[in-house]
Amino acid sequence: xxxxxxxxxxxxxxxxxxxxxxxxxxxxxxxxxxxxxxxxxxxxxxxxxxxxxxxxxxxxxxxxxxxxxxxxxxxxxxxxxxxxxxxxxxxxxxxxxxxxxxxxxxxxxxxxxxxxxxxxxxxxxxxxxxxxxxxxxxxxx
Numbered sequence: 001x002x003x004x005x006x007x008x009x010x011x012x013x014x015x016x017x018x019x020x021x022x023x024x025x026x027x028x029x030x031x032x033x034x035x036x037x038x039x040x041x042x043x044x045x046x047x048x049x050x051x052x053x054x055x056x057x058x059x060x061x062x063x064x065x066x067x068x069x070x071x072x073x074x075x076x077x078x079x080x081x082x083x084x085x086x087x088x089x090x091x092x093x094x095x096x097x098x099x100x101x102x103x104x105x106x107x108x109x110x111x112x113x114x115x116x117x118x119x120x121x122x123x124x125x126x127x128x129x130x131x132x133x134x135x136x137x138x139x140x141x
Contacts, residue, residue, distance in 0.1 A: 011055075014057070015115075019104075028071060028104055028108075030080070032084075033064070036098075042091065042095070043058060053070060072106060074103040074105060081134045099123065099126055099133065100120060100121065100122030100123025101134060102121075122136050
């Protein structure tokens, strides 16, 4: 079970920094949770494939959070997640990967969006299918 507090404890300062940049300067970002069905060393394989501005946080043995700042549309965040999923599928074919994505787009300026809660929700949707899958929180926005 994913506990919101675990995520906040591990990456709360980064989340605060991104929220500040979003509110002050309109800098959009996406928040991705990736959970694997087994414990294996897959985290290092994604760290070399993301941008320098992206940040990876290990929450638990098989759960990682990634911040993608400067992604203006959720569809682009989804594409980044797809690229990571293809990489993980190729490198770890017997492991299932579930991904939950939530974004703060420029058009969300007047709305409160809890990206952590949105990503947890999306991740739980992805896990329902028991296959490699990416889901977002667009149906609850």
